[in-house]
Amino acid sequence: MKQEYCLLCFQDIEEELCFTDWLRQDALLCGNCQRQLELLDIRTRIDGLPVRILYKYNDFLENMLYRYKENRDIALRDVFFHTHIKEINDKYRHWQIIIMPSSVEKIQERGFHHLKEMLRLCKVPIADPFIKKGNRKQSMQCPKERLKISQYISLEEAFHANGKSLLLIDDVLTTGSTIKHAYHLLRAHTSKIEALVLCAHPLFVEFCDKN
Numbered sequence: 001m002k003q004e005y006c007l008l009c010f011q012d013i014e015e016e017l018c019f020t021d022w023l024r025q026d027a028l029l030c031g032n033c034q035r036q037l038e039l040l041d042i043r044t045r046i047d048g049l050p051v052r053i054l055y056k057y058n059d060f061l062e063n064m065l066y067r068y069k070e071n072r073d074i075a076l077r078d079v080f081f082h083t084h085i086k087e088i089n090d091k092y093r094h095w096q097i098i099i100m101p102s103s104v105e106k107i108q109e110r111g112f113h114h115l116k117e118m119l120r121l122c123k124v125p126i127a128d129p130f131i132k133k134g135n136r137k138q139s140m141q142c143p144k145e146r147l148k149i150s151q152y153i154s155l156e157e158a159f160h161a162n163g164k165s166l167l168l169i170d171d172v173l174t175t176g177s178t179i180k181h182a183y184h185l186l187r188a189h190t191s192k193i194e195a196l197v198l199c200a201h202p203l204f205v206e207f208c209d210k211n
């Protein structure tokens, strides 16, 4: 169904929309809002894990994520992967998606798992096999603290990849430590793992090896 108003600023959806988006008639954000998303679509590696980064974590995306996750504006859930969901469904249709963990407290507080909702139109099977204890915010910790990540994120004992390749998905990549830890926990379960993140911190983007 065609969206009439921008889900973010409530302007007419056709406001400043570029011609291709206007033709597709499936925009969720108006042209003014879309232009504030900084598409990167770069590939890098973390400890050998291929990682694709879609956007730069700029003020606009930070505010949009805050409104969605902390102010629980669930209407925004389809916006984040909207441009890439078809490609994900096609390219990874035989894969298994693994979402990065959210603590039980956060899920209860929000009433939803932010990544599960962001990916609700995804046709690839989604698993959430990690257990996250406590609610520690990565970006608030000093590097030494982050090293202890293995103490609060673990993999369910019953997890099986069933011979499938795994695509790890997260919304914000700050240092890469969560996804790196997840990769190490899953490595023994399958031969192929890749990661896709919605956005990465500008500092991470600046210093990572792009390929």
Ligand SMILES: [Zn+2]
Residues within 6 Å of the ligand: 006, 007, 008, 009, 010, 011, 029, 030, 031, 032, 033, 034
């Ligand atoms: Zn807008």
